[in-house]
Amino acid sequence: xxxxxxxxxxxxxxxxxxxxxxxxxxxxxxxxxxxxxxxxxxxxxxxxxxxxxxxxxxxxxxxxxxxxxxxxxxxxxxxxxxxxxxxxxxxxxxxxxxxxxxxxxxxxxxxxxxxxxxxxxxxxxxxxxxxxxxxxxxxxxxxxxxxxxxxxxxxxxxxxxxxxxxxxxxxxxxxxxxxxxxxxxxxxxxxxxxxxxxxxxxxxxxxxxxxxxxxxxxxxxxxxxxxxxxxxxxxxxxxxxxxxxxxxxxxxxxxxxxxxxxxxxxx
Amino acid sequence: xxxxxxxxxxxxxxxxxxxxxxxxxxxxxxxxxxxxxxxxxxxxxxxxxxxxxxxxxxxxxxxxxxxxxxxxxxxxxxxxxxxxxxxxxxxxxxxxxxxxxxxxxxxxxxxxxxxxxxxxxxxxxxxxxxxxxxxxxxxxxxxxxxxxxxxxxxxxxxxxxxxxxxxxxxxxxxxxxxxxxxxxxxxxxxxxxxxxxxxxxxxxxxxxxxxxxxxxxxxxxxxxxxxxxxxxxxxxxxxxxxxxxxxxxxxxxxxxxxxxxxxxxxxxxxxxxxxxxxxxxxxxxxxxxxxxxxxxxxxxxxxxxxxxxxxxxxxxxxxxxxxxxxxxxxxxxxxxxxxxxxxxxxxxxxxx
Numbered sequence: 043x044x045x046x047x048x049x050x051x052x053x054x055x056x057x058x059x060x061x062x063x064x065x066x067x068x069x070x071x072x073x074x075x076x077x078x079x080x081x082x083x084x085x086x087x088x089x090x091x092x093x094x095x096x097x098x099x100x101x102x103x104x105x106x107x108x109x110x111x112x113x114x115x116x117x118x119x120x121x122x123x124x125x126x127x128x129x130x131x132x133x134x135x136x137x138x139x140x141x142x143x144x145x146x147x148x149x150x151x152x153x154x155x156x157x158x159x160x161x162x163x164x165x166x167x168x169x170x171x172x173x174x175x176x177x178x179x180x181x182x183x184x185x186x187x188x189x190x191x192x193x194x195x196x197x198x199x200x201x202x203x204x205x206x207x208x209x210x211x212x213x214x215x216x217x218x219x220x221x222x223x224x225x226x227x228x229x230x231x232x233x234x235x236x237x238x239x240x241x242x243x244x245x246x247x248x249x250x251x252x253x254x255x256x257x258x259x260x261x262x263x264x265x266x267x268x269x270x271x272x273x274x275x276x277x278x279x280x281x282x283x284x285x286x287x288x289x290x291x292x293x294x295x296x297x298x299x300x301x302x303x304x305x306x307x308x309x
Numbered sequence: 310x311x312x313x314x315x316x317x318x319x320x321x322x323x324x325x326x327x328x329x330x331x332x333x334x335x336x337x338x339x340x341x342x343x344x345x346x347x348x349x350x351x352x353x354x355x356x357x358x359x360x361x362x363x364x365x366x367x368x369x370x371x372x373x374x375x376x377x378x379x380x381x382x383x384x385x386x387x388x389x390x391x392x393x394x395x396x397x398x399x400x401x402x403x404x405x406x407x408x409x410x411x412x413x414x415x416x417x418x419x420x421x422x423x424x425x426x427x428x429x430x431x432x433x434x435x436x437x438x439x440x441x442x443x444x445x446x447x448x449x450x451x452x453x454x455x456x457x458x459x460x461x462x463x464x465x466x467x468x469x470x471x472x473x474x475x476x477x478x479x480x481x482x483x484x485x486x487x488x489x490x491x492x493x494x495x496x497x498x499x500x501x502x503x504x505x506x507x508x509x510x511x512x513x514x515x516x517x518x519x520x521x522x523x524x525x526x527x528x529x530x531x532x533x534x535x536x537x538x539x540x541x542x543x544x545x546x547x548x549x550x551x552x553x554x555x556x557x558x559x560x561x562x563x564x565x566x567x568x569x570x571x572x573x574x575x576x577x578x579x580x581x582x583x584x585x586x587x588x589x590x591x592x593x594x595x596x597x598x599x600x601x602x603x604x605x606x607x608x609x610x611x612x613x614x615x616x617x618x619x620x621x622x623x624x625x626x627x628x629x630x631x632x633x634x635x636x637x638x639x640x641x642x643x644x645x646x647x648x649x650x651x652x653x654x655x656x657x658x659x660x661x
Contacts, residue, residue, distance in 0.1 A: 203393035206360050207451075209380040210387040211407035211458060221406075225397040 072287070079280035087281040096282060098258050099266035102174060103286075106249075106262065107242040110181045114238050115231060117182075118189025125190075126197040140191070143184045151180050152251025172254040177262065180248035185241040189234030196230045197223075229301055236297040240290055310371040310461040310494045311336050312357065317366035319352050319518075326352050328518040329366070334496065334511075339488050341509035342498045343541070349518035350498045354464050357496065359383045371461055383462075386455030390467040392447040394439040400450045401426065401435035407458035425453040428487060445476040452484065456491070463488065463495040469504065481507055502542045506530075514538045530583075536657055539581050546587070546627050548580040548600075552656060560623065564598050570656045577659040586653040587629035589617055591639050596650030600627065605645045608636075617641065619649050 079087055090096060125137050143151070157163055159170040170176045200223070208218040246264035253260030261269065263286050270279035312334040319327040326349045334340045344350040355361040357368055359380035367376045375383050394403050401422050408418045426432045429449040439447055448468060455463060468484070469477040485508055488495050499505055505512045506526045513523045514537070521535045533539040536547075550559045552573045557564045559580060570578075588596050589605075603621040610616075614630040621627060627649055631641065641647065 201391065201393060203389045203391060204395060206358075206380070207387065207389065207393045207395075207454070208406070209360070210358055210383075210385055211454070212381050212410040213406070214381060217410065221409075222395055 075280055075283050075287075078276065079284055082277065086277045087284075090275070090278040091281045091285060093278075095257055095261070096266060096278065099261050099263050099282070100285070102177075102261065103243060103263040106174070106178050106181050106245075107239055109178055110185055110242040111235055111239050113182050114185055114189050115235055118186065118234060118238075119193055119227070119231065121186075122190045122193035122197055126194055140187050143186055148180070148184055148245065148247035148249075149251050151183055152176075152248040152253075155180055155248075155252040171252065172256070172260060174253065174260055176252040177249040177260060180252045181242050181245050184245060184248055185238040188237040188241065189231060192230040192234035192237075193227050196227045200226055229304060232297055232301055232304070236294060239293050243286060243290055243293070311369075312340075312462060312494060312496065313367075313369040313372075314353075314357070315367040315369070317353070317356060317368060318364050319349070319356060319361060320364045326518050327356065330515075330518070330520050331366075332513060332520060332523070334494060336494055337492045338510045339485065339495045339497065339508055341505040341512045342496060342515055343500070343502060343505045343512050344498075344515035345500055345541070348515045350500075350515045351466055352518075353515070354466050354496060354498050357462075358385050358387050358464050360387070384458075384460050386458070386460035386463045388448070388451050388455050388463070388465040388468045390470045392439070392444070392451045392471075394447055394451055394454070396439050398438075399435060400431065400437050400439070400442065403439070403450055404435075404453045404457050406454060411458060421457060425457055428456075429453045429483075443476075444472050445480055448472065448480065449483070452487070456487075456493075461494070463493050465495065465497040467499055468497065469501075470499075477504075484508070505542075512542075514541060516541075531653075532655055533581070533657070536579060536581075539655075539657070544584050544628060546582040546584065548582065548625065549659070550578050550580045550656075552576055552578045557654075557656065559600070562600065564651070564654070567654065567656060573656055573658060578656045579659055581655040581657060582627070582651050583653070584616065584628045585614075585630040586651055587627055588650040588652060589619060589629045589631050589635075589641060589647050590650075591641065592646040592648050594639075594648055596648055598651045598654075600625075600649045600651060602646065602648050603627070605641060605643055605647055608641070608643055615641075619647055621649065 091100075121140065125133060125140075155176050156171045159165050159168055159176065161171075163171070170179065204222055204226070205218050208222050209215075213221065244264060245262075246268065249260075249262055250265050250268070253262075253265075255261050255265045255269070257269070263282055267279050267282045267286075270276075270282065312332075314330055314332045316329050316331050317327060318325060318329055328349075330353065342350040342353065352361055356363050357370075359375070359378060359382075363376050367374055369375065370383060370385070380387075394400075395406065398406070404422045404425050405418055408421060413421070422435065423432070426435050429452060431446060431449060434442065434446065434450075439450070442450065448471075452468075465484075469480055472480065481504060497504075497508060509526055511523060511525055512529055514521045514529065514535070516537055522529065522533065522538045524532075529538055529542055533542065539545045548559050550557050552558075552566055552570060553575060555566050557566050557578065557580060590596055592602050601621045601623065603619040605617060606620045606626070607618040608615050611630070614632055615636050617629045617631050617636075619627050619629065629649070635641070
């Protein structure tokens with residue numbers, strides 16, 4: 043009995059601890075932002091979010107996020123495929139290297155791009171530094187591991203007989219990939235895609251360094267928030283923060299729903 | 310459709326897993342490749358399907374050289390041990406996969422799928438996912454999927470290996486029935502001699518990548534040419550003997566020589582006696598071809614029979630299958646004094 047009560051107490055303490063932690067870390071800031079943003083009502087918010095510089099920042103963020111998601115979904119599947127299916131010298135090295143974006147500071151990533159593509163860099167001729175293309179490049183880099191790391195274990199666990207069965211039934215390699223392999227890895231791809239999108243939407247450091255944060259040109263939504271805070275444009279900062287937050291949550295929710303629909307269909 | 314293998318060889322690294330193997334399988338035949346794990350039997354099957362490359366030799370399906378064709382172009386149906394159904398597709402969609410590849414019209418396809426679902430006696434299960442089917446049901450769907458595009462040849466790699474004993478027996482019968490009904494040429498790989506006996510028109514015994522012996526189940530059981538075959542298929546008592554004149558001599562005992570063994574005359578031979586050919590009666594009874602008297606050392610229950618081990622006076626141990634009726638009638642027990650005789654025996658050239 044005594045032990046049971048002890049467990050009960052431990053559970054209670056742990057629950058309270060977790061709820062408090064989550065509350066302080068997650069809910070308090072969100073509440074604060076939302077409350078602050080609505081201090082002057084909704085109209086100033088709408089005004090600041092539809093101002094030309096805000097719209098431009100949102101457009102850039104959206105384009106880069108979508109392009110990154112597209113590139114890293116295709117390349118992520120490709121990298122995962124090659125790493126799982128082929129044996130070649132340097133495979134382990136590349137496999138390890140895939141995680142580099144996880145551990146490297148985005149600011150350094152942005153700086154490397156400037157060094158490589160800047161005026162004195164190896165690829166100076168490409169004139170990429172301080173352009174939206176540089177921002178796309180760094181965003182693609184920092185979000186590369188997500189799809190790769192989600193897809194690899196699924197591919198690895200897939201028995202080779204599935205493909206062999208398709209071959210003996212006359213299916214080409216391409217058709218087998220499309221009809222057998224892709225549906226199997228789809229949930230992993232979707233999850234990786236969500237993480238990629240979320241990362242791309244929120245990327246600040248690398249994008250700011252590589253793009254230079256020029257207003258109306260290389261300023262994305264997060265850089266806009268940063269500038270607004272500096273300019274004491276509180277409404278602008280709050281509004282953009284809320285919008286970006288809502289978009290992120292919406293992406294997460296829609297992908298979760300998609301995933302559930304998929305898994306229900308495959309049951 | 311015939312299958313002809315001409316001196317096929319498969320090399321992994323420095324090891325020849327299939328060696329210089331030749332074999333002809335007749336149209337409509339169900340041929341069983343029987344061997345232990347690692348004998349090369351599955352590799353051979355995969356070579357015929359095109360799933361493993363052939364390093365040397367040629368493979369002909371229906372007189373067409375397919376040695377270097379990819380699996381897609383060989384017209385073989387393949388059934389794997391672990392079913393390998395496409396998990397995201399229903400049973401019907403799995404069966405339809407090969408038909409989709411062929412771009413069969415929708416109506417015709419639907420009809421063919423239903424036909425196959427009925428053939429495997431799962432007419433109501435078309436909409437189920439593999440995860441909702443039992444192992445036996447999944448393997449039946451896998452069989453239907455392999456048969457759907459009407460392949461020339463059906464290849465089965467230990468298809469019942471992952472199933473419970475009861476279901477295995479049922480499915481074997483079902484497979485045999487379907488194979489005969491369709492008249493399709495089939496090769497089945499197994500390590501289970503019982504399965505081989507039940508299914509095969511002919512059995513090929515494979516060991517270390519070599520085809521040791523080919524024959525009907527009865528031939529291989531009663532008149533094996535290789536000691537390995539005799540040991541692998543069923544149980545065996547072995548006695549050293551000499552074949553001379555019209556007789557076989559085991560120590561001082563004399564048995565009549567079996568027919569067609571004159572070529573072994575004057576040689577040392579191995580005498581193969583199947584346990585069910587051994588007669589065990591209480592000491593004092595007359596038996597045909599007596600081997601001598603002995604003591605019952607062990608009796609094990611083996612279902613319809615008792616497996617009796619007798620230690621003869623000269624120290625030789627003989628295993629016998631004795632019916633339960635005889636055990637009771639003659640009161641054969643542990644430590645009983647008995648006389649042992651043989652009804653049937655077979656000679657093999659002495660192993661060097």
